[in-house]
Amino acid sequence: MSQRIENMTKQNVDTSTTTPQQFDSATEFKGLETRGAHAWFGTHHALADVSLRFPERTVTGLIGPSGCGKSTFIRLLNRMHEFIPSAAMAGEILLNGSDIYAPSEDPALIRLKVGMVFQKPNPFPAMTIRENVLAGIKLAHLKRDNHDDIVEQCLSRAGLWKEVKDRLGASGGSLSGGQQQRLCIARSLAVEPQVLLMDEPCSALDPGSTLRIEETIKELAEKITVVIVTHNMQQASRVSDFCAFFLTDGGPGYLVEADATRKIFTNPTDSRTADYVQGKFG
Amino acid sequence: MNSVPATDRYLGIEPLRPWAVTRSTRLKNLSRSLVFALVAFLVTITTPLAKIDGWAIAFLLINVAWVVGQSSRLGAKERRDAVLRVVFTSLAVLAFVPWMSIFLTVLLKGYRAIYPGYFFSDMRTSTPEDEFNIGGAGHAIVGSLIMVAIATVVTLPLGILSGIYLTEVRGRMTFLVRFIVQSMAGVPSVVAGLFIFTTIVQPMGKYSGMAGGLALAVLMLPTVSRTAEEVLKLVPDDLRSAGYALGARQWRTAIMVVLPTVKSGLITAGILGVARVIGETAPLLLTSLNTNGFVWNPIGGTVASLPTYIFSMFMYGTEYSTSRAWTGSLVLLVLVFGFFVLARRLGTTAAQNAKTNSRKARKLKKKS
Numbered sequence: 001m002s003q004r005i006e007n008m009t010k011q012n013v014d015t016s017t018t019t020p021q022q023f024d025s026a027t028e029f030k031g032l033e034t035r036g037a038h039a040w041f042g043t044h045h046a047l048a049d050v051s052l053r054f055p056e057r058t059v060t061g062l063i064g065p066s067g068c069g070k071s072t073f074i075r076l077l078n079r080m081h082e083f084i085p086s087a088a089m090a091g092e093i094l095l096n097g098s099d100i101y102a103p104s105e106d107p108a109l110i111r112l113k114v115g116m117v118f119q120k121p122n123p124f125p126a127m128t129i130r131e132n133v134l135a136g137i138k139l140a141h142l143k144r145d146n147h148d149d150i151v152e153q154c155l156s157r158a159g160l161w162k163e164v165k166d167r168l169g170a171s172g173g174s175l176s177g178g179q180q181q182r183l184c185i186a187r188s189l190a191v192e193p194q195v196l197l198m199d200e201p202c203s204a205l206d207p208g209s210t211l212r213i214e215e216t217i218k219e220l221a222e223k224i225t226v227v228i229v230t231h232n233m234q235q236a237s238r239v240s241d242f243c244a245f246f247l248t249d250g251g252p253g254y255l256v257e258a259d260a261t262r263k264i265f266t267n268p269t270d271s272r273t274a275d276y277v278q279g280k281f282g
Numbered sequence: 283m284n285s286v287p288a289t290d291r292y293l294g295i296e297p298l299r300p301w302a303v304t305r306s307t308r309l310k311n312l313s314r315s316l317v318f319a320l321v322a323f324l325v326t327i328t329t330p331l332a333k334i335d336g337w338a339i340a341f342l343l344i345n346v347a348w349v350v351g352q353s354s355r356l357g358a359k360e361r362r363d364a365v366l367r368v369v370f371t372s373l374a375v376l377a378f379v380p381w382m383s384i385f386l387t388v389l390l391k392g393y394r395a396i397y398p399g400y401f402f403s404d405m406r407t408s409t410p411e412d413e414f415n416i417g418g419a420g421h422a423i424v425g426s427l428i429m430v431a432i433a434t435v436v437t438l439p440l441g442i443l444s445g446i447y448l449t450e451v452r453g454r455m456t457f458l459v460r461f462i463v464q465s466m467a468g469v470p471s472v473v474a475g476l477f478i479f480t481t482i483v484q485p486m487g488k489y490s491g492m493a494g495g496l497a498l499a500v501l502m503l504p505t506v507s508r509t510a511e512e513v514l515k516l517v518p519d520d521l522r523s524a525g526y527a528l529g530a531r532q533w534r535t536a537i538m539v540v541l542p543t544v545k546s547g548l549i550t551a552g553i554l555g556v557a558r559v560i561g562e563t564a565p566l567l568l569t570s571l572n573t574n575g576f577v578w579n580p581i582g583g584t585v586a587s588l589p590t591y592i593f594s595m596f597m598y599g600t601e602y603s604t605s606r607a608w609t610g611s612l613v614l615l616v617l618v619f620g621f622f623v624l625a626r627r628l629g630t631t632a633a634q635n636a637k638t639n640s641r642k643a644r645k646l647k648k649k650s
Contacts, residue, residue: 112529
């Protein structure tokens with residue numbers, strides 16, 4: 001993992017020269033990349049100038065205090081941001097080199113490639129567990145023949161198969177909170193996304209379920225790119241390869257620094273990062 | 283795995299409900315209510331308080347008096363709690379009284395003319411003052427059902443679509459659509475009948491079940507679409523987001539995620555619409571009129587319906603015809619009740635069924 005996350009914020013553009021630029025042109029870069037991303041809600045500038053790279057098959061943790069734009073940022077990455085009527089954005093967001101906000105891009109196809117797991121478990125209550133897993137395939141009109149295999153494989157990858165294999169016909173709403181969240185992860189895996197965005201997926205879960213989901217994330221990273229927002233520093237240090245620290249000074253949220261997780265937690269460039277990960281504020 | 287089955291390990295431990303009211307208390311309460319009801323009845327026959335309203339008032343007063351006397355040895359908070367409980371329970375019973383009164387009146391006046399043939403025969407070969415074992419309202423029941431079916435087929439898709447437009451699409455016309463739907467709800471039913479009379483009955487040159495059904499549809503649409511909108515509003519945005527995040531387009535999410543989630547509510551919307559129009563008389567007098575025989579063809583001229591049947595029987599005015607009218611009312615009430623039961627039945631979704639089925643299976647397993 002010699003690749004370093006690009007570091008281009010105004011605050012530490014000078015210090016980031018220590019990080020070698022690995023990629024000269026966008027077309028060579030495989031993965032997700034943002035260039036100077038901004039976000040607004042109406043006139044409220046929520047997020048300013050975030051440039052980050054999420055290389056393929058890595059886990060990136062987004063950390064920072066509440067209200068610093070992490071969730072806004074993550075929703076920019078699969079075009080969920082635009083569902084808020086007053087929302088606006090600026091900058092480029094590139095998936096494998098092509099801008100996902102280009103007029104020719106179909107947002108539904110973008111969201112198929114860049115999946116999302118939400119903070120609150122939201123299984124479809126009118127569907128059974130099995131139907132929930134297959135929901136994405138049906139919703140997006142994908143052609144798949146081996147439905148049984150997909151159900152078993154996705155539920156196993158989400159660490160839920162053993163618990164529910166005898167009651168796949170039960171309602172998705174009949175599971176416990178942690179099981180529901182793992183069902184939601186299984187559901188988003190079934191459409192085989194290239195990138196999976198997770199917005200505080202463990203915030204409502206017990207330690208056991210959290211551990212299982214963290215294991216799932218590590219396994220997922222062997223195949224896909226994972227971006228995870230978390231308020232749990234231990235979790236960030238456990239699961240992520242790279243970390244990005246966001247902050248706000250009352251104005252729009254911005255990126256303070258992004259680097260390999262070990263560096264962020266042991267020897268960060270910015271003193272505010274050090275204070276935050278050591279629990280001195282936030 | 284434990285070698286001892288779970289059912290044996292906890293042998294002798296029974297599930298208890300320490301919070302539940304015991305059977306003796308319940309029996310005591312019931313017998314007290316019965317005694318009070320009897321006393322209230324005696325009051326109605328000995329004092330100026332009369333009929334069912336008087337009985338209800340007497341019943342309420344006796345209950346309040348009892349609880350005040352009973353709670354005099356309790357603390358202030360307990361007393362207030364006990365009094366309020368009795369007041370609210372009695373008021374609930376009071377609200378039930380008019381409904382019971384209507385239903386009992388219809389039942390008592392209507393049961394006389396009921397015989398099996400009432401549901402299968404028409405009035406072609408009998409007159410309204412014939413004995414009760416001749417003729418019936420089968421033709422009116424069939425006519426009502428046909429016209430309500432036409433109205434439902436027209437209205438349900440339109441109502442659900444407009445609900446989807448108002449809650450999912452939220453297009454530029456949202457305000458206009460909502461405004462029109464709301465003002466349609468205030469259209470007098472005669473006007474709906476007149477509208478269909480001028481647009482369909484006059485050009486076709488004849489009254490028909492189709493025209494009647496469409497007139498009912500005009501009245502049914504606002505009910506269905508407003509209920510559908512309210513129901514669709516209840517779907518949490520989380521579910522829509524989940525659908526979109528899986529790469530689904532908006533209409534796909536609306537149809538596969540949002541609609542199934544509120545299936546029971548949408549069926550209720552349809553049933554409420556049916557209940558709203560099945561008793562409508564005025565528009566049918568202008569569109570389908572009435573007839574004495576079975577008519578199965580919705581564009582084959584005048585059609586009988588239960589409301590117009592009741593209306594014409596009352597207008598006839600003899601003892602037997604009035605009884606027939608009451609019986610028609612009874613059938614209408616039972617029909618509406620049947621629709622509501624059906625709605626509850628259909629309303630449970632497949633997943634819920636699976637849940638109850640698995641619960642049943644578990645219960646069976648436990649028993650064996």
